[in-house]
Amino acid sequence: MSEWLTREEALERLKVRAQTLYAYVSRGRIGVRPDRLDPRRSQYRADDIAALATRRARGRSPQAIAESAIAWGEPAISTSISTVEHGRLIYRGRDAAVLSATATLEETARLLWASGAAVSFTLPGSNDRPETGRAAAFARLAALAAEGRISLGRNSASLHEDGAGAIGALALALGARPGSGSVHQRLAQGWAVDAAGADLLRRALVLLADHELNASTFAARVAASTGAPIAACLLAGLATLSGPRHGGAAEALMGLVEDAQRLGAEAAIGRWLGHDRPLPGFGHALYPEGDPRAQALLFGIDVDRGLVRLRDAVFAETGMRPNVDFALAALTRSLHLPADAPFRLFALGRSVGWTAHAVEQVVSNSVIRPRARYEGPLPELT
Known part of the structure; x- marks a missing residue:
């Protein structure tokens, strides 16, 4: 034994x-x-x-x-923005789960950006009702990136201003209404969500604002290290987030939920594991005792029976607990949000962290350029 x-x-x-x-x-x-x-x-x-x-x-x-x-190894880049220690997500010395109880995304940006001034995200008004969603977000950031000023040699305040403008445009593309007020309130208006639901959106955005050197943040830092415009750095982060192993995990979870409803939770889990497919929405390499972001967000959500049955079956079978992707799926189902709301919330919240890391990288004045270990053929010596 x-x-x-x-x-x-x-x-x-x-x-x-x-x-x-x-x-x-x-x-x-x-x-x-x-x-x-x-x-x-x-x-x-x-x-x-x-x-x-x-x-x-x-x-x-x-x-x-x-x-x-x-790949999940020892720390490779120095940062003072965020870290994970002892199962807690830390934003510049503040526990992110505790912060999410009251803070807005704007206040979280001020903390992560170490900004001396209040942060606001301008959502430009329009008489039109523009298309919203993933394609609109990519298109808007691409346009801003093409027009943007290079970041090299500029001070933090100027770069943060670029970031705030890009985040405001991104919020509009993801479904927020133009106007004043905190971005979670504008997003709630766009999605016809009540005040209680708006508060859950606020909490989710704060919890998603940063997560150390994840894949999309690393991509944003690589772009920033070349002196690319801040909007281009956000576009690099958005492109990386779009993969099913990152920002698409909550949508993949919906496929597992559908299988569980059709086959039964235990059979669905066995089928996914039997095909060597990871269970989306469960487990996290940095949080073996449970993802604190999921715990903080799920606290205020009425999780439906289908997700509860799946959660309990996964824990019994594997010992894995829900992660933040599970919580986003539960939030989406509870508030009847657009099907891709997890991705939209992830992109909008994490854009604050991408900006923080991009500016930190620009100020460091160093290029990220690792070497590859070549394993292909070489020409013959003559």
Whole structure:
């Protein structure tokens, strides 16, 4: 019978940070299960940890270390904007879940941008009712990127002004109404959501505002490192967010929910896992004890029975807990939002973080340009 270790015991045997342990779990290299005495905590398979510890003791080449840093590895870029520590998401020293109880996206932008002045997102008025959604968001940011000023050599205040303007245009393209007021209120008007629903949108936007060096943020930083306009940096982030392994996870969850309703939750889970498909909406490499963003958002949502049954079945089968994508799907179903609302909320909230990271990268005055390890053929020597 396998021995199972606590989180603290696993970290001690591997001599790694918590994020590295969670990365091993997400890659399937360490088995995990709920603690039978306390289901809120997880246990880790000792045999897997022993095998990993042995391989680590043999040493790794610099090339292997560099390659592992790309995928949930050790920190690769310095930032003072956000981090994940001890299962909490931190925005410049503030707990993001606690902040989401009262803050607006504008106030969160002021914090993440370290801005001395209040932040507002101008939503230009129009007599027309423009098309909204993903295509409109890409089109609007592309137009701004083509017209934008390069970011190189400019100060933070000027770059933040560009970012605020681009975020306002993005909000309009994603369904917010033009006018004054906080962006979550304008979005609620566009989606015909009441005051209670608007407050849930506010909370979601704050929780999504940043998440350390995720894939879309890294793309935004790469663009910024070349001196690209801030709108172009946001466009790079938006393009990366559109993938099903990032901002499209909540929509993928809807497919799993439909399977669960048709086949039963246990059968649907077995079918997805049997085809080696990850379960969207569940688990997160940085949060083995549960995603605090999901917990903070789900607190105010009346989750429907279909999602509840799926949540309970997934936990019983795998020990994985809901992540923020599950919470966004629950929010969308509860408020009867557009089907792609999770992506829209993700894009609008995260645009604040993309701007923060883009400006930080520009100010650092360094180019992100890693080397590749070539494995193809070489010409013959003559």
